[in-house]
Amino acid sequence: MMRFDVITLFPDMFCAIKDEGVVARGIKKSLLEIHTWQLRDYSDNKYRNVDDKPYGGGAGMVMQVKPIRSCIEQIKQKNPSSKIIYLSPQGQKLTHQLAIEISKLESVTLLCGRYEGVDERVIEHDVDLEVSIGDYVISGGELAAMVLIDSVSRHVPGVLGNVESLNDSFANGLLDYPHYTRPEIIDGQQVPEVLLSGHQANIDAWREDQSLKSTKKKRQDLIKK
Numbered sequence: 001m002m003r004f005d006v007i008t009l010f011p012d013m014f015c016a017i018k019d020e021g022v023v024a025r026g027i028k029k030s031l032l033e034i035h036t037w038q039l040r041d042y043s044d045n046k047y048r049n050v051d052d053k054p055y056g057g058g059a060g061m062v063m064q065v066k067p068i069r070s071c072i073e074q075i076k077q078k079n080p081s082s083k084i085i086y087l088s089p090q091g092q093k094l095t096h097q098l099a100i101e102i103s104k105l106e107s108v109t110l111l112c113g114r115y116e117g118v119d120e121r122v123i124e125h126d127v128d129l130e131v132s133i134g135d136y137v138i139s140g141g142e143l144a145a146m147v148l149i150d151s152v153s154r155h156v157p158g159v160l161g162n163v164e165s166l167n168d169s170f171a172n173g174l175l176d177y178p179h180y181t182r183p184e185i186i187d188g189q190q191v192p193e194v195l196l197s198g199h200q201a202n203i204d205a206w207r208e209d210q211s212l213k214s215t216k217k218k219r220q221d222l223i224k225k
């Protein structure tokens with residue numbers, strides 16, 4: 001069982017993965033748990049503010065240390081070993097390999113930034129790992145956290161069927177082979193003959209070949225690796 005604690009100003013956003021799809025199935029099977037924590041509950045003022053103006057001036061607001069630290073402390077009371085991951089465009093890029101590594105942890109806490117991000121002292125003192133979903137900036141860490149939870153959950157034993165993910169892109173260093181379903185012909189486009197042959201060895205060989213061709217065409221960088 002893997003547990004995700006999420007620190008966020010927008011806990012309702014997580015319904016998108018808690019209620020539908022693979023992650024929701026994992027929760028129903030008691031293989032995954034997602035707990036959201038409203039950061040405003042840890043504010044020390046009556047307006048429930050958790051951000052303030054940046055020292056040195058400049059645009060935007062910065063998320064304060066105190067509420068984040070108090071929330072992390074509370075989470076750690078129950079799960080002292082929980083790894084604290086800050087979703088950040090400055091972090092280590094989320095890859096298939098990193099998703100596998102994170103899936104081996106029993107418990108992770110995901111800190112979702114907003115505004116200009118969090119006070120640097122949180123990163124220095126409280127965060128174990130910064131993770132980015134790509135070289136672009138989005139408006140908050142919530143979507144990034146959901147991408148991380150989904151990609152990691154797929155590697156938690158039992159969440160997917162046994163063979164469901166074996167041929168997914170990146171699993172063996174290559175991209176997935178092409179998929180087809182009924183009908184055999186549509187608008188003059190035919191399913192490759194070999195897939196209708198029933199000859200499993202030929203089908204496997206064709207898929208391997210297609211996987212390699214697709215990777216050469218779309219992702220030369222993976223071939224070089």
Ligand SMILES: C[S@@+](CC[C@H](N)C(=O)[O-])C[C@H]1O[C@@H](n2cnc3c(N)ncnc32)[C@H](O)[C@@H]1O
Nearest residue numbers: 087088089113116117132133137138140141144
């Ligand atoms: C508007 S961004 C702040 C960006 C920050 N000022 C910077 O340039 O590094 C607000 C929050 O969105 C999240 N975020 C934005 N882009 C992200 C990315 N590529 N990967 C992960 N999280 C991201 C982070 O949690 C960040 O604190």
